[in-house]
Amino acid sequence: MSEHTYQYEVKMTCGGCSGAVSRALDKLKGQGVESYEVSLEKQEVIVRGTAEYEFVLEKIKKTGKEVVSGRTVS
Numbered sequence: 001m002s003e004h005t006y007q008y009e010v011k012m013t014c015g016g017c018s019g020a021v022s023r024a025l026d027k028l029k030g031q032g033v034e035s036y037e038v039s040l041e042k043q044e045v046i047v048r049g050t051a052e053y054e055f056v057l058e059k060i061k062k063t064g065k066e067v068v069s070g071r072t073v074s
Contacts, residue, residue, distance in 0.1 A: 001050040003034065008045045008060060008070040012038075020063040021045055028059060046073075 012018045018040040025036045025047065032051025039045070047056050053072060060067055 001032075003048060003050055004053070005073040006047045006053055006056060006070060007073050008047070008057065009043055009068040010045050010060060011066040011068060012040050012043060015040065017063075017065055021060060021065060024059050024063050025056075028056070043068075 010021060012021065018038045022036075022038045025033060025038070025045070028049075028051060032049045033047055033056065034049040036048065037046040045060065053070070057067060057070060
C-alpha cells in the first residue's frame with residue numbers, strides 16, 4: 001500500500017480540543033497512521049500513512065470536533 005499525506009482543517013478552540021484529536025490519532029498508530037501533526041494555531045491536522053482518507057476522517061469526527069475541510073496532499 002502506498003503512503004499518503006492528508007490535511008484536515010479542524011475547528012479546535014483550546015489545548016483540550018487538540019489533545020482529543022491527538023489521542024484519537026495516537027490510537028491509529030499501527031493501523032495505517034505513521035505520523036501526524038496537530039496544530040491548534042493553524043487549525044489543521046496533517047496525517048501521514050497508509051490509512052484511507054475516510055477512515056482517518058471518521059476517527060477525527062468521533063472526537064466531536066468539526067472538520068471544515070480535508071484534502072489529499074500527496
